[in-house]
Amino acid sequence: MASKEESVFLENINDNFLSCSVCSARYKNAKILPCVHTFCEQCLRKIVEKSGELTCPICRRSHELPAGGVAELSANVFVDQLVEEFNKQDEKKAALRKCEACQKGEIKERCVDCAANICSNCSQAHGFFPTTRSHRIFAIDEYQRAKFNNPASVRPPAYCSKHHDNQVKFYCDTCEVTICLECTAIDHPRPEHKFRYLDDAAVEYKQLLTKMTQELQIKENEAGESKAAVQQMTESVDSRFQEEIMKVKVHMEKTIEETTHKIRENGDSLLQQLKTEHEERKTNLQAQLKDLECTENDIAATRDYADKLMQYGNASQLMSAKKSMTSQIRELLKVTTKCEPVDDDYVEFQSTDNFCETKTLGTIKVTEEKRYELCGVSEYSRVDEQITLTLQVRPTGSRTGGTKVTRERITALMKTPDDNLNT
Incomplete structure (x- = not known):
């Protein structure tokens, strides 16, 4: 039976985070739009075919379609890998708890790098081969705790989309993409490209x-x-x-x-x-x-x-x-x-x-006629004298401005201040 933490995790991630809002099913080849909303590639194709443009079904924003069409949109790797993991989990629930390597022993441990549940014998065999000697192996109970307390620590490694046998270990700052060791020599060589360790x-x-x-x-x-x-x-x-x-x-x-x-x-x-x-x-x-x-x-x-x-x-x-x-x-x-x-x-x-x-x-009265009143005006002043008027805004504030006025002009302002706000 799933633990309380596992149940909450499955409910929050699977139901609310991994379902496409268009087809209501789990994402298939998830694509993320510039507005950060994610949809299935096939669902976006239907939207483009129907309307002739790429419009987000959630926020209704229009986005420029890449030259290669919907397939060239950015893939949501995060969501795709979560969906893959949950799909595997569903399949495993229906299968017998046998070692995924030898199909004989009882599952005791989990190899994160192989993304497989293995028995004790296969776990020991991992240490015999140079290619698997560095793999991260957890006891099943330890793996389950880490899966819900620190999911990133037990995620399987990502592999290069061009060189499928190579793990992604570098990040190219020039192209803003993750790359493998082979990419650094072939597709992203220095000094044209600047790259560093992914971590x-x-x-x-x-x-x-x-x-x-x-x-x-x-x-x-x-x-x-x-x-x-x-x-x-x-x-x-x-x-x-x-x-x-x-x-x-x-x-x-x-x-x-x-x-x-x-x-x-x-x-x-x-x-x-x-x-x-x-x-x-x-x-x-x-x-x-x-x-x-x-x-x-x-x-x-x-x-x-x-x-x-x-x-x-x-x-x-x-x-x-x-x-x-x-x-x-x-x-x-x-x-x-x-x-x-x-x-x-x-x-x-x-x-x-x-x-x-x-x-x-x-x-x-719905205009600004009653919103302003003259403040700080002396009773007497010389004709053509430069003075400063304060138009007090009721009820939220005031604004001030200098202007050259006469006594007659002051009288006119005091009678109808709104008509002279721009003077």
Whole structure:
């Protein structure tokens, strides 16, 4: 029976991480897009054949299709190897617990480099041959514990895609690919190419990736805070507009006895103005809220993938994903996540007391006419004197600016400040 840790591991990885969102089956030849979403190669082929372009089914972003088609997209080595391991595990559950080497002895140990369960005799035989003498062999219980506590330590070695018998042991910084010893002499020779040991490159990149994910966490927190502020303002807009609508209705009913038809006609017009303005502002705020939610989701998805890659991936898997992961994270770090609501809740219904004289119930103030007030202006000044005006913003702040004005100009500014903000 599987242990509690194993059950949790299988549930989190197999069900939530190794299933293609298009076909709902385990990945087959997984391809990772620049947006860090992964799909089966065949599923992506069908999408391209149907729409004529490569569009991510999750985030709907369009990506440039390589000259060689879907087959040339970056392979998700990390996911492919996990799928292969889980498929093997499923097959082994149905098989007898016999040594995978001699098919006779009882399984006692696990050779990580051969990716096979072996008996004690075959384990001893590993030490007789130079090619297997350095293989990592674990007792079955020890292997099971390491598999769930430190998966990267018991991953089988990765082999070169061009030289299939050679293990990947180097990383070419010039081409940003993992390579074998034969590749360093044939396909990536010095001095044209700069390469180093794979483990050294992985350690350095893991440090960089850790720092970048920490920065992503900050961006995600900022996006969440901005989203909360926009949501609060959206609710405030609803509340504020409802209050003003009630004021219009009360005043409309108060004067209805004088001229019923015109009062209702004028009142309905004011209500429509409020409704239009309310819908416009709420639409703007909801659009901003949606953008922030998309940004937050993209950041969370990328960070979650990076966390899993660091937690479960080995050096080969980390470096295979480096190019696409780094590009996606850097693009997300450029996104503006700390922002103020695009609209505020300012609206004011100003009533008139004499409908018969003014022919209107009042006016709806929705411009910036009441958002600014002049501050710090002396009562007297010389004509054509250079002075500094402070336009106090209500309720959130202020801004200042120098301008050459006359006393008459100051009077005009104090009467209608919004009309002169750009002077």
